[in-house]
Amino acid sequence: VSIDGLNPDEAKKEMLRLIDKLNQWSHEYYELDSPTVEDSVYDNLYEKLTRIEHKYPDLVSKDSPTQKVGGAVLDGLNKVNHDVPMLSLGDVFSKRELFEFLNRLKNNNPGINAYNCELKIDGLSISLRYENGIFVQGSTRGNGLIGEDITENLKTIPSIPKKLTKPINIEVRGECYMPKKSFVKLNEQREKDGQKPFANPRNAAAGSLRQLDSMVTKSRNLSTFMYNVSDYNDLKSDTQSGMLEELSSLGFSVNDTYQVTHNSDEIGKYIDNYTNQRSQLDYGIDGIVVKTNSLALQSKIGHTVKVPRWAIAYKFPPEEAETKLLNVEWTV
Ligand code: NAD
Numbered sequence: 277v278s279i280d281g282l283n284p285d286e287a288k289k290e291m292l293r294l295i296d297k298l299n300q301w302s303h304e305y306y307e308l309d310s311p312t313v314e315d316s317v318y319d320n321l322y323e324k325l326t327r328i329e330h331k332y333p334d335l336v337s338k339d340s341p342t343q344k345v346g347g348a349v350l351d352g353l354n355k356v357n358h359d360v361p362m363l364s365l366g367d368v369f370s371k372r373e374l375f376e377f378l379n380r381l382k383n384n385n386p387g388i389n390a391y392n393c394e395l396k397i398d399g400l401s402i403s404l405r406y407e408n409g410i411f412v413q414g415s416t417r418g419n420g421l422i423g424e425d426i427t428e429n430l431k432t433i434p435s436i437p438k439k440l441t442k443p444i445n446i447e448v449r450g451e452c453y454m455p456k457k458s459f460v461k462l463n464e465q466r467e468k469d470g471q472k473p474f475a476n477p478r479n480a481a482a483g484s485l486r487q488l489d490s491m492v493t494k495s496r497n498l499s500t501f502m503y504n505v506s507d508y509n510d511l512k513s514d515t516q517s518g519m520l521e522e523l524s525s526l527g528f529s530v531n532d533t534y535q536v537t538h539n540s541d542e543i544g545k546y547i548d549n550y551t552n553q554r555s556q557l558d559y560g561i562d563g564i565v566v567k568t569n570s571l572a573l574q575s576k577i578g579h580t581v582k583v584p585r586w587a588i589a590y591k592f593p594p595e596e597a598e599t600k601l602l603n604v605e606w607t608v
Pocket of ligand 1: 301302304305306311312313314315316318319345346363364365367394395396397398399400401402450451503565589
């Protein structure tokens with residue numbers, strides 16, 4: 277259905293249809309860890325819904341996936357409140373859209389003079405809380421405000437420090453992922469055992485983390501990259517890139533491919549570089565995240581109910597190998 281020429285009644289009907297479909301796919305993806313369509317199919321429909329909502333802002337429903345983060349919180353695991361919400365990221369699918377976003381951002385915030393480019397790790401967000409330098413609680417993003425307590429499972433992951441190099445109180449966030457090799461091994465084993473293979477490493481990591489038995493998590497060889505501090509008063513650095521260095525010196529695993537850039541030329545080169553290297557990395561990436569480097573500007577610019585306004589994800593086109601397990605066609 278083309279959105280041009282829809283009257284408000286038709287637009288409303290079409291929005292409800294899209295919300296229903298997207299929410300069903302989100303349920304399969306976030307709660308069952310078993311998507312039935314490729315991400316690009318989901319993204320296309322999401323984009324269509326966004327365009328209609330943009331045209332008819334009064335019709336936007338609270339139930340729309342554009343107004344909420346992630347999925348529901350599963351029963352069976354304890355719940356954790358996120359005092360600082362765990363957000364998603366806005367996304368773009370071409371360099372043109374990316375540079376349009378960055379131009380708008382810079383026009384509204386002339387003080388921006390640097391952007392930190394990072395790889396967008398294809399896993400799921402986790403939050404880790406330390407008291408006096410000791411790991412005390414770890415959780416999933418859940419719906420952004422309430423997540424699942426997965427502390428015991430996270431304790432089995434070697435890259436998560438149980439004790440920091442300093443006895444501080446801090447909460448950090450980042451990505452938990454399944455390395456490509458572990459993913460292939462796990463699916464081979466599942467096929468041998470007559471179990472359904474996971475569709476992709478992201479869903480495999482999510483399924484492996486939300487286990488009641490932490491020995492299952494341990495056997496899945498997960499790893500982490502941390503990229504954000506949500507609560508810490510004594511941060512020395514005033515930039516995103518400096519914060520990553522600080523996280524690394526505290527003992528966290530930080531992906532060292534990040535790069536401070538200043539203009540579209542440098543950002544474009546970073547994207548080209550990792551588009552080419554993508555298949556050789558040990559872990560999956562589904563894009564590049566471009567972040568305002570100044571932490572003061574990040575907090576000044578703020579966020580919507582769902583995404584920070586100071587960062588954007590440039591998503592890669594889908595990879596053949598990643599999509600071959602999903603054969604479901606969906607035409608919109
Ligand atoms: P997202 O995965 O597109 O991006 C936000 C997330 O990126 C953050 O929450 C964080 O976990 C992660 N991230 C990785 N590296 C990061 C870095 N360096 N800095 C900051 N964040 C980083 O958003 P989402 O809300 O988690 O998921 C939405 C996506 O999930 C959709 O675009 C779609 O592709 C997919 N999805 C697919 C289906 C399906 O049925 N196939 C259903 C629902 C969602």
